[in-house]
């Protein structure tokens with residue numbers, strides 16, 4: 150982890166309130182792991198605390214961040230321009246370690262609620278790159294309020310994922326939330342494998358915390374379905390010093406910025 154200045158290569162608006170920012174760093178691109186994030190100094194006066202944003206995708210030396218404008222900090226970030234200097238601290242967090250080349254033994258399902266898709270796309274890229282026997286395509290389930298809010302559908306399809314969509318107003322995909330979509334997908338898969346106990350799936354999810362916790366009852370009847378969730382909440386220092394992002398787990402208190410942001414769902418109390 151280090152503090153560096155990077156030059157913004159491009160910052161484009163992909164939705165009315167969502168922006169894609171990219172910068173180059175060969176060093177970071179080589180080492181970074183899915184679910185790691187940067188703590189960005191968006192301004193020197195208006196916002197004292199840095200703002201955490203996940204790695205969204207990595208293409209060669211290019212690192213992309215996808216963010217939704219929420220308040221003051223992200224509004225300042227969205228107003229930056231190509232060529233501006235951005236001070237970043239990172240990569241931070243305990244990223245997911247994927248062994249260099251591995252045989253896929255379980256189906257992966259990536260479940261995104263809204264902007265929660267941001268870190269999942271980088272995971273999707275890495276799972277594809279490192280899996281050697283991916284005959285069976287993995288699934289991405291995207292949830293959004295309406296059609297216009299759906300993010301990354303085309304991008305996931307392009308790298309070989311089967312994408313299913315749920316919108317709250319029914320303007321695209323099924324009219325439901327993404328958990329309903331997950332419930333139906335698991336149930337279909339259990340029927341095809343003949344026994345819910347044999348269904349073997351890894352779920353990775355990011356989105357609002359209530360949505361993430363609501364995955365627990367959905368997977369209860371499948372003993373071989375495990376879920377890992379990426380938690381987002383206010384982060385102070387980002388390096389485990391201020392303890393501002395501490396949460397209670399079955400293994401005691403953990404810091405989202407240092408021990409997470411990815412946790413086993415079963416460990417969250």
Ligand SMILES: Cc1cc2nc3c(=O)[nH]c(=O)nc-3n(C[C@H](O)[C@H](O)[C@H](O)COP(=O)(O)OP(=O)(O)OC[C@H]3O[C@@H](n4cnc5c(N)ncnc54)[C@H](O)[C@@H]3O)c2cc1C
Nearest residue numbers: 200201202203215216217219220221222223267381382383
């Ligand atoms: C590890 C981590 C990774 C993240 N990755 C991304 C990402 O890739 N893309 C992205 O768009 N966002 C991401 N976030 C959330 C992002 O950090 C916040 O949206 C941002 O800090 C808000 O700053 P702000 O100054 O714009 O909003 P503020 O002015 O600080 O707050 C505006 C409103 O948003 C709420 N809010 C602010 N931060 C959060 C939060 N973390 N969780 C829930 N509610 C919040 C506040 O309660 C307030 O109502 C991540 C958060 C964490 C902890």
